[in-house]
Amino acid sequence: MTLLCVENLRIEFPSRHGIAVSVNDVSFELARGEILGLVGESGAGKSTIGNAIINLLSAPGRIAGGSVVLDGEPIQTLQGEAMRQIRGRRIGFIFQDPMTSLNPLLTIGTQLMETVVATRGASKEEAEARALELLEAVGIPEPKLRLNQYPHQFSGGMRQRVVIAIALAGDPELIIADEPTTALDVSIQNQVLELIRKLCKERDVGCILITHDMGVIANTTDRVAVLYQGELMECGPTMDVLERPQHDYTRSLISAVPRSDVKVHRFPQVEYIEKAEELRIDVKNHWLGQKESFGEVDHGKLLEVKDVDLRFVTKRAFRERDRRYVQAIDNVSFHVKEGETFGLVGESGSGKSTTARVIAGLYRPDGGQVYFAGKEISGMSARERRPLNRQIQMIFQNPYSSLNARMTVANIIAEPIRFHQLASSEAEVRQIVNDLLDHVGLGKAMGVRYPHEFSGGQRQRISIARALATRPRFLICDEPTSALDVSVQAQILNLLKDLQEELGLTMLFISHDLPVIRQMCDRIAVMKQGAIVEINDSASLFTNPENEYTRNLIEVMPHLDHLSREGLELESVA
């Protein structure tokens, strides 16, 4: 029986420059107890559809056409009080980030009970009983105690459980989950998705799961609708769509998802979206490719991290015994050979980024040493390090905050060249910057622009160009693609692979995404709570993990490996 029927939905955002159509002619149906995935990359309009159903479009967005029918009743025109009767009671909503969707100043109990009171007209005692019941249903231990706690006392996964409990408070017929696990770690993601799935089946609730992650779609949904730039590409049972995609876009999107089973030479690009510019320069004869003689390294070990410890103070106190610390890195040792890509993988808080920062000299370790090309760099003063800093460059996770918004792109890239005085004249600096921009696929004409004019993927290209500007020997990539769409991720990872081949770079590659790590790295270290639990070469780590934690991590990651991939041409490396 159809629970929700969306027909020819059109959503517009009028502005001074005309009307932007963000969703056009989208139709789908949802039955009770069914989970429908809405998948697409950023800008596809998937969240807009979710918000439009409960009339929470941000101004000036509006439904310009089509209908939304809930259980036989059209709801697309409902406003104010009539809409409020639908929200919470008949449609529950789960937002992306559990860190921001709960009010930090109110207890979990207050936020849960007010929803029960608002949606079911319950008394205070009834509401409390119901709240306890809900917390139990979503798997929160000691619900009675937890009721009086504030959101900051919960972990991310626990918070998302609370949000789910709130969404269920009014016994809705439909739940819309907007990227419910994007902000969570893989193992927690798995638990939360499992929970949503279980609750939907048990209570016969329909669910729209909005996500960008093909793995989540494959593991959780019954049917899937693929969106691209506000239009529906195709819709059908999940397995059918993933195994035999009918539309070109779906096909290229699925093939762009990094695989964890075999290592491929290059990531398939989503050609449907954009023709990646190939304005490459001849690196071999260029300034960039000129090998400087850095000298030989012992046993090929370019970087060695030895027994490094780092702790942060969490509570200051006058007396030593009252102080509290958190051990961010716990006795970490590994080495990176010249020319290889070494991966650091782990969940949030495992200390992988902190390790990178210690190597880059942004933190000073409390114990242990870091050797670079045979020299101990962890104890050097900033002045002593300067010539070495040139050889170690870093690409940061968030391309939105790691570029200075007040500088032009050309100046951002030129800054390290000028600082280290690598070019003989200003004209040469400009020439190098232009070539770099060409080489990372942006084009030299972009140099005069500012970072805000670029998309996430383009910004990450700028970051890469900046890191390359000092002709580094060692590149630290800290989650370089985790803020990007799959299609863009494929481009950036390909670029990094090409650059490594051309320039003979050594890389430390950090990610929480196992398939990405699998594709990029030769050897991998798995981190947990600040310590390394396993180091192995990438093929054996994935096929035959030694450590319990690693095995579990590989098990819970959402993947597409169980799909037969006929019709998807993949180039595999033997």
Add this chain to the structure above:
Amino acid sequence: MFAFLARRLLQALIVMFVISLISFSIQDNLGDPLRELVGQSVSEAQRQELRDELGLNDPFLVQYGRFLKGAVQGDLGQSYFFKEPALEVILAKLPATLELVFGATLLIIVVSIPAGVYAAIRPHSFLTKMIMGWSILGISIPVFLTAIFGIYLFSIELGWLPSYGRGELVHVWGSWESGYLSWDGFLHLIMPCFALASIMLPLFIRLIRSEMVETLSTEYVKFAKAKGLKKTRIYFLHALKNTMLPVVTVGGVQIGTMVAYTILTETVFQWPGMGFLFLEAVNRVDTPLIVAYLIVVGAIFVVVNTLVDLIYGLINPTVRLAGGDK
């Protein structure tokens, strides 16, 4: 908690030490206290003798050392004019000023919160435009102008409100006599409180409005809507509580500043408080009184800010003032 208060106390001491040093070093430029202290007929020799007696001829450090020695024992010197301990003179006038500041603060809270919230949730209404327009006007008109205009309108033309003094007072405790407890005293409070509030009020309305607008765009407010809550609950519980966090912080500093602003208001309304006293002390070159006033105001500043930080910790559960378990 204890560590927090101890740190605050130390800060207060440093603040007051610096204030006393500054006020002490400018006293030579304020004028000759002898001119006000003695009549025309006193000869130059006698004046010198008096100067020696008061210690005014000693080098700066000696004078300052003497002052510090007294200050740690709670003695901020003898007022030249009143011939009484300066601290006592100030403290006797403190209740009048605090009542004025209290009234103005109350007015600010009662007016600015509803006005700011309204302006945030109805950004395009006519009333919002009136509020915002008026607040710009309010910021730009100096307090003495507001006060004088008020006196002209309500005291002279309409004759509704008294124009000076504190009126009939009711003795409460110690030197504290309150104007809030009698009708006449209350009438006397109205205009000075309005005048004093008039500078800060527009600032607070604008602050609350912009904070509220920001809070309303957060995810948890959107989530609250998706939960099916009533608008009133979303606005006045979810949004307002978060709006008040930065407002409380700024508010503390501003209330402290208002104690200093009373100088103008008290002068216009002949209000017998600390500010009025301070102005007279400056005219009379009553240095000990000036120094004592500055130190007392500094202390009020520190106390108010400490209270604000404590209140902040009460509203915001994520803040734990040094110490205490998570």
